[in-house]
Amino acid sequence: MKRIISVLSLRAKRSNPLSHLKTSFLAALILLVTTLLASCAPVDLNPPVPVYDTGVDPNAWVQIPAGEFYFGQHNEIETTDAYEIMVTDVTVAQYVDFLNAALADGTVKISGEYAVGFYPGDPFHGKKHELRIDPGDYPFVPLNDPASRFTFDGQHFAVRPGWENHPMTNVSWFGAWAYCGYYGWRLPTELEWEKAARGKDTRPFPWGEEITRQHANFYASRDPFEDMSSYGSLTTPVGFYNGKSYDGFQTVNAASPYGLYDMAGNVWQWVGDVQPQEGFSDRLMHGGSRNTYDMDLRIWVRNSAPPMYYGPAVGFRCGR
């Protein structure tokens, strides 16, 4: 032992700046390599997931009365007419039914890697960063994205087993707009969406003032559809946070004052406003998602993306 200590102290005495650098560099390199190796693990994009019946009917609608409500973070008073809105997000099963029906009657076509359909275009003002969206066919859903919860065999769309009652994702704003329009409905406006989520008071979340992991599906909320060491946070079935217990995971009934589910978390929801500001070609989304922190689940928080964007954490519901 004495010999080891003397050798070490001798080395220390002889050490020069480069040897310090070398040691530090090696330590940093080991850390970096470990990190990179851990980061290269492949992800199963369609892992086996538990199947739960939440008991919430995705075909249900709710009536929202006409009148004033508090809009936005700073509680501006706004008004809407009376309207109806879906109680849940559109599910994968509902959207697949639409795709098959619309493919059969020609509303939806297959073009390359996408199911596409006609959109009449946006007004164009030539503003900085404005996207030109002329009348034409636009992508509704990608056909071969492994993160999609449906498959396409060249003629027919089908739901991946287990995902039937999950919110439809990987759908563009055009695809959401087309779904609602196909049945004679429409996407809710931003005002309608916020009113349906908030009711008549100034609450930040659909269920009230505070958020816990039992209220909604958000990043690291530890629900049964989450594995942060591999695939991360997946969607939960629509209406999951309704007070039921799922294999020991107890939820809180997180419905909005008007009885809507998943108005915070799970998936961002497209709203229907086109060019709310002149030259703003993005489409707005609300509600936060399974992949965002709780702060993004506050009712007034906006996200936006071009209407052709689709992602595994973006869905929608319809209004009428």
Add this chain to the structure above:
Amino acid sequence: MQFLKSRFNYLFTTTKGLILVAIAMIALETAIWGMLSGPMAEMGVREIVIKALGMKIVQAEREGRIIILYHSIAMAVVAIETYMITGLLTMREFYKKAVRVLITVGYLMAMIFGMGFAYFGHNWAFHGLYITGLALIFFAGVLLTIALNPWDPAYRLPSPAGRGAGGEGDYARTQSGIDLERAAFFTTALTTVISAIFGAVPGSYFGNGFEVFLAENIIRLPEKTTMEYSVIGHLHIMLALIAIMITLIIGRWLNFRGLLHKIAMPLMILGCIVLNLGVWGVVTPLEPVAHMIIYVGATPSMLAALLLLIWSWSTLIKEGTAHLARPTFLQKLGALLRDPLKFGPTWQMLFMNFTTSGVGIFMAIKLDDIFRLWPAREERIELTGHWHALSAIIATIILMYYGDMIGLKGKIRQVYGWAIIFLSDIALGAVTVFEMKRLFISEAEQQPLVNGLMYAIDSGLGMLLLLLAIVMVWRLIDLFKPKGRWTEEATHELAEEVAK
């Protein structure tokens, strides 16, 4: 009583004591409020801290809280830079004292009462005291600008004739003897004071009704009000000015001089003025071309920083190989790296091009082709990551100068310096990859990469904070010693320790 008086005098009347207090305040605030976000929030630590400290968190006020948090930390950083400037540059004693008193009282009031107001219920007296603190800092800035007046005959540099290397003739000056380095400090101070108004006016406007917003959340909206543009301009320019000021401070500490100094200082002045004009132009009809003016202004400023880097590295190499007749490449490299506290600041400036400038330029060039095709939240991550990285780099440069200031020597100096460089660069490199991850990985597949990056970020920053905590505890223990290091520090001014 004498025990307390002597420590108080050290902490609140000497340059190094004042800097120590400000670093300790930032460290304390970072330690507490850092537990409200990031991995601590996911682990449930946030809720414990909120309950334990009795914080009152209102969801709708998150943006307002964050703005006060950023300001309270930024004010302490501005105070540290001010202490450094007043310690490094000659100025009349009245101004030196007045500036220090005002900014010390100001940042402590802004920090204590601002955070008290934001996180512990709305005590309106606290809000008033917070605003008073900010106003005092502004006034300190005005006085500092006056104190730095480069046209004052007392601060002119004499003719270079007859002076040797390292003499005043080696520094940038005009024909009439105006010290251009002082002019650069003056320009930066002056433009900082003016740019503060661009935050103060909309701050008063929005704060009156508390309609606060974070700039990154409205970045895509094509229609912004003048007040909103003013806030966006303010936050961009203030951080840039803090970065310019620390570059000048590091140059002074290292005794930047010679031909490159003579080229760099006019560039710094020009860049600073044009950069500010561009940012101020955001609130004028010049808005459509403001970005172009900003790029034009940023170029000479960054070029000046590059010249400092070249000079500093070549000086380190020359000094480290002076005893060798024909040094090899490795010997030169060894000389360059032998003192991490002298090498580190300029290295961090270079590294900044990877984490901040490079990312920013790439985003600007590819904005419509790539970044605006993604959701706005992705862009938010890029924007906030971008300026968090710049802020952290500035903090590491300050810490390295502080390490030299307190006389770290030998192995401790090596460990302290290299730990700051490696830990921060690993963390900030990971932040940069995190910002840009959508370029090479889809949202569905990102989790393992995100985990890996988070380990790198959290462990890097965590260990850096631990290092800072060790230094702070050491300094605290030192204060209890009758002949501690603090007694020595109290008698040395920064200007005396400038490299020869």
